[in-house]
Amino acid sequence: MHQRQLFLQHMAQTSPAPMALEVERAEGVWLYDRQGKRYLDLIAGIGVSNVGHRHPKVLAAIQHQLDRYLHVMVYGEYVLSPQVALAKAIAETLPGGLHQVYLVNSGSEATEGAMKLAKRFTGRTELISCAQAYHGSTQGSLSLMGDEYFKQAYRPLLPNTQLIRYNDHASLDFISSQTAAVFVETIQGEAGLRVASKEWMKALRKRCTDCGTLLVLDEIQAGFGRTGTFWAFEAYEIMPDIVLMAKGMGGGMPIGAFAASVSIMQCLSYEPVLGHITTFGGHPVSAAAALATLHLIKEQQLNLQALRIEQQFHNGLKHPKVIELRSAGAMMALELGSWDLVQACIQLALEKGLITDWFLFCNTALRIAPPLTMTEEEANWAIQTLLECLEQLPS
Ligand SMILES: Cc1ncc(COP(=O)(O)O)c(C=O)c1O
Structure with missing residues (x-):
């Protein structure tokens, strides 16, 4: 056949x-x-x-790691140099104290991890995202999707989610002291490429800060140099509380991550301990490929x-x-x-x-x-x- x-x-x-x-x-x-x-x-x-x-540089990094070890333990228990070096390099690209990186396998998982982290850190349950948003296809990330056609067959999804309009000032009033986080693609991809205004992004940042709500920027498609800066949000002169990444990150290997400050991220280590678990997250070969990719993007601008x-x-x-x-x-x-x-x-x-x-x-x-x-x-x-x-x- x-x-x-x-x-x-x-x-x-x-x-x-x-x-x-x-x-x-x-x-x-x-x-x-x-x-x-x-x-x-x-x-x-x-x-x-x-x-x-x-x-070739990504292939060399993969080969180098292949000769050392593949998977040896679930995420976060052993000190694995490809993961450590990658997390440090990512933290160095992120201004504003986003110093800790949780490595996962994909974009959807980065979204899932960030959804949990935002709920755990704020003690709130409401999550807001935008019409025509795409943050992944797992049940949690699907709950944030801004398109009913792709969601309807899988309901009920997560309760307490709300959609607002991207780039719309009036919509920001829906963000309140009940809102754990707002998830936004810095540049909307699956909506057919929609670019938010600087004014809206700044107003969104301010509204989140005023409400004690975390701003999560999804850079899964827009990050790693794609839009002209390393992170698309650099063009907006704002700082998110959590950044999501994947796709271009691995140079062709599966990997994703969410980054946040130490004070936010530490919530995953107590009450409950092991607040987020992944067996393969930040696989050493993928991490090595991602580090080579990051260096390439930086060095070759x-x-x-x-x-x-x-x-x-x-x-x-x-x-x-x-x-x-x-x-x-x-x-x-x-x-x-x-x-x-x-x-x-x-x-x-x-x-x-x-x-x-x-x-x-x-x-x-x-x-x-x-x-x-x-x-x-x-x-x-x-x-x-x-x-x-x-x-x-x-x-
Ligand atoms: C903006 C955005 N977020 C999240 C995802 C989900 O990533 P993955 O397919 O790796 O789960 C994608 C994938 O297309 C995406 O474009």
Whole structure:
């Protein structure tokens, strides 16, 4: 039986129409299928491969750790140098005393851990998030999702959750002294790339402070250089109480984390002890890969490459069918105005060897989130290919 048939037969399917690209290998911005056809990966596995696929420095760090040890104990009991070095390096990127990092395996787990931490620290239960927010797909993180379609089949979810509108000043009044935390994506990704104003972010910070509510910024998609600064919140001149990270963090390996101050984080160590438990969180190989990734982004200033890529796309992607190109660094959404046009464009691009995608809560726009290592020439090829696709779309 062919791989594709086995995939459909034995792997749990999450949609009736998976892309089913048969990947043979990956390198830099390129994926190669079993027939040897290459595809430029314009979505980086949904914002994961910020340093490109199989970056040699990430591979070297993984190899180095493979020769020492793999999993040896559940999170937090042994002193494991890849975890310690990573936590220290992350803390150094975070201003404002966010000195402790809890390492997990994914973005959803980072959200879950932060939800528990906020409830435990404040002694409150209400959690607020935004319309069109995506913080993960586990039951807790799903409770924060800002879209009913994806939630309704799984209710009842967590009680005492509320949605407010992103970037809306009047909504801030819903935050009260009952609210444990407000979870916000610094830049909304699955909403089709929505950027909050500085004024709103500052007002949100102030309202949280006034109410004794923790501000949790989800940087799972926007962090690690993607938007032009190492953390997207740096552009807003505000400090969150908890930061969530994953995706681009691991250089292609599974890892996530939530960071907070010592005074907040210490709540997880008493009443009850072991306030959050994970067997594999911060796996030493993933931690080593993440540390190499962090160093790469810092040393090569890949955040500035994100800005260069953004500029190149704004300059080059001019076409009558483009309604708008929304962007925050190399996190972009090409608005075409209809689901049919988006689907046709994704298909055409795939045939030409270019991988794009749509957004969970915005099916009228194309996702553009390439590796930040993409060269000018590669970006130019992607832009020209997209222009060809747009030209071929029905009017
Ligand atoms: C902003 C945001 N938060 C959380 C998540 C969940 O991360 P994961 O899929 O690793 O659980 C995602 C994943 O797309 C995300 O984009």
